[in-house]
Amino acid sequence: MGTLHKFIVLTACCILLFPSAAVQAEQKQAETIDELLEMFDESNCLECHEEIHSQWSDSWHSKAVVSSLGGMHNFIEIGLKKEWEAPLTKGQLLKCLDCHAPVVNFASEELAVKIGEMIVTAFKEKDSAAGKAAKEELAKLNVGCLACHNIKATEVARGYNGPAEENMIYGPRGDETDGAHETLQSDDLTRSAFCMQCHGIYKAADGETINCNTLSGSYLNSYIANGGSKTCQDCHLEKGHLFPGGHDIDTVRQGLGLQVEINPYQHLPGKIAGVKSDTSWVPSAVVTVFIDNKSGHRIPDG
């Protein structure tokens, strides 16, 4: 067997044994949103994980697309169309939706473009029937159970982990489920690096940087670098899968301290312009304010 033949056989074996996400995505490409959601069916999660589901339903993860229509519309209509003069493609849309709705990685090119057009309609024509219908459809897309517990679960250490296995649920404990689903224990989900896939400067497949927020940079360079040791999950999982952040005033209060020292004194007569008497002592005060950032990242960030 010639060298070329050996290479082809070896490559074919590798592809069969270790299919990459790209290959998986090629194999599984949904043509409709419903088909996409069928491929990543989360409807059964609620049966056993009612409390977690309830927390998630109130979270921003559950509305990660419809809560960000303005920004995504601007990217498509201003960024792509006017500034870059580039067509709307799946690759371009994934600069938003790889994080805001990771299931879109498994959409066909046509469906992804349609989703992009729906985002524009839902924002631009929000009061029309078409706009409302588009928003209702887009509300099905979000950062759902499988976004973290499957699609993104192995991505941080992809070389070591390999791609996520189909139908596998990755969790921090790997609990037995009496056959409800297969589970794999994964430390990755407990690490800040897992959240940092999306909560930081995002590097798209083509190398473009998308700067929705800068949390992870601040966490690494200003918190960890100064001796901080908490993970994102240590604070933001305190209310379970609600994952509160800047939208939750209790969480904001937890991260900020305020101390005020007021030091009254009498200023020397004749030294302050504009007061009523040049011969009277001038009531004065020095107000000193100390604000402690007790969180693991800059405040505010966004």
Add this chain to the structure above:
Amino acid sequence: MVLDVTARNPKAQSAEQEILFTASKTYFEIGRDMQNRMRYGAWQIKDIVDLTLQPMQQAKEQFLINFDTDIEQVEITTTLTYFISGKSSEIVHQHKELIEFELY
């Protein structure tokens, strides 16, 4: 995130005379593109000017306030407000203190 310091005269006879001092300090990020222009779009921002509160750090702000020579009582309110968006905000912490002066 905005820090406001306000001094008011609780004995003021009119609304115009009530507020004696206001000052504020804003903590925020400025997104900028590769040409150093301020930008809002996530696809446009490649760098930031960082005017935020840094983790594990204490920010210290000082305000020297001189009142008029007939002011005997002042209420100083310090408010830290978090703006989740341009339209929506909540008070994170507030401190009020009444100080009194003898007039000489």
